[in-house]
Amino acid sequence: MTDLPGIVITGASGRMGQMLIRTVLASDRARLVGCVERAGHAWVGRDVGEAMGGAAVGVVATDDPLEAFARAQAVLDFTAPAATVEFAALAAQARAVHVIGTTGLEAEHLHKIAWAAHHAVIVRAGNMSLGVNLLVQMTKKVAQALDADWDVEVVEAHHRRKVDAPSGTALMLGQAAADGRGVDLAAVRDAGRDGITGVRRLGDIGFSSIRGGDIVGEHDVIFAADGERVVLRHIATDRSVFARGALRAALWGQGQKPGEYDMLDVLGLSE
Numbered sequence: 001m002t003d004l005p006g007i008v009i010t011g012a013s014g015r016m017g018q019m020l021i022r023t024v025l026a027s028d029r030a031r032l033v034g035c036v037e038r039a040g041h042a043w044v045g046r047d048v049g050e051a052m053g054g055a056a057v058g059v060v061a062t063d064d065p066l067e068a069f070a071r072a073q074a075v076l077d078f079t080a081p082a083a084t085v086e087f088a089a090l091a092a093q094a095r096a097v098h099v100i101g102t103t104g105l106e107a108e109h110l111h112k113i114a115w116a117a118h119h120a121v122i123v124r125a126g127n128m129s130l131g132v133n134l135l136v137q138m139t140k141k142v143a144q145a146l147d148a149d150w151d152v153e154v155v156e157a158h159h160r161r162k163v164d165a166p167s168g169t170a171l172m173l174g175q176a177a178a179d180g181r182g183v184d185l186a187a188v189r190d191a192g193r194d195g196i197t198g199v200r201r202l203g204d205i206g207f208s209s210i211r212g213g214d215i216v217g218e219h220d221v222i223f224a225a226d227g228e229r230v231v232l233r234h235i236a237t238d239r240s241v242f243a244r245g246a247l248r249a250a251l252w253g254q255g256q257k258p259g260e261y262d263m264l265d266v267l268g269l270s271e
């Protein structure tokens with residue numbers, strides 16, 4: 001039992017944090033050794049099982065990430081960009097595999113994460129589900145097959161509390177379409193249309209975001225031509241799909257060389 005990889009979960013009280021706690025506790029391939037929340041959070045100092053309204057599980061939430069990471073073989077991190085950058089440096093210091101699910105990361109954050117990956121294994125993906133990662137591959141293939149007369153639009157829908165847009169998944173799908181077409185996404189990205197936008201530019205990849213209620217995560221990639229449309233769709237109905245993917249990534253990362261990986265590497269879907 002004690003030889004199983006020890007897992008620390010950051011952002012423990014969050015929507016994903018709580019799902020990750022349940023997933024790791026239910027696993028016979030890993031053990032929960034720590035949970036981290038931000039300083040001042042009501043969970044700090046409390047057993048996380050009790051904080052979730054159940055029985056004690058023997059893990060008390062801390063606001064000291066380095067102390068927790070030092071006891072872990074992997075860190076599952078679904079928090080916020082500034083926190084994730086800090087955790088990347090600390091996980092590298094502790095030589096723990098850092099699984100990053102956090103989205104909304106910008107160039108400055110990605111640069112710091114890439115630096116940490118010189119010293120430790122990092123697995124990062126805007127979506128850890130098997131289904132979305134298959135959709136990424138399908139999107140690239142369809143984009144390869146269709147010319148720029150097929151307008152590409154990525155439409156995503158999420159719960160009302162999501163803070164970033166377009167979603168990390170939408171950006172992965174847009175990147176896959178751009179890769180399939182052999183173009184630079186930054187040059188063709190069209191997000192946040194409003195007002196007199198002018199006609200659609202040939203070759204652009206458009207993004208639209210819906211926010212409402214408790215939607216877990218829905219993504220369509222639409223290829224629209226004159227007279228016909230191809231629509232690729234993924235619907236997540238339960239956050240457990242992301243948590244299972246994250247735990248799988250943590251186990252896969254044990255013994256890998258330092259570097260930055262994604263879920264296509266973990267799932268063996270890389271080309």
Ligand SMILES: NC(=O)C1=CN([C@@H]2O[C@H](COP(=O)(O)OP(=O)(O)OC[C@H]3O[C@@H](n4cnc5c(N)ncnc54)[C@H](O)[C@@H]3O)[C@@H](O)[C@H]2O)C=CC1
Nearest residue numbers: 011014015016037038078079083101102103126127128242
């Ligand atoms: N890659 C994937 O498969 C998925 C990614 N996500 C992403 O994960 C992130 C979190 O999503 P949710 O759980 O819905 O958000 P949430 O807001 O419910 O949870 C975030 C948690 O992080 C904690 N946190 C923030 N700063 C912290 C710090 N410095 N130290 C410790 N804890 C800190 C907050 O207190 C909160 O408990 C988002 O970026 C979201 O887009 C969500 C689902 C799947």
Ligand SMILES: O=C(O)C1=N[C@H](C(=O)O)C[C@H](O)C1
Nearest residue numbers: 103126127162167168169217
């Ligand atoms: O914030 C969420 O909830 C989700 N975020 C990820 C994203 O930005 O794509 C993954 C999933 O769609 C849920």
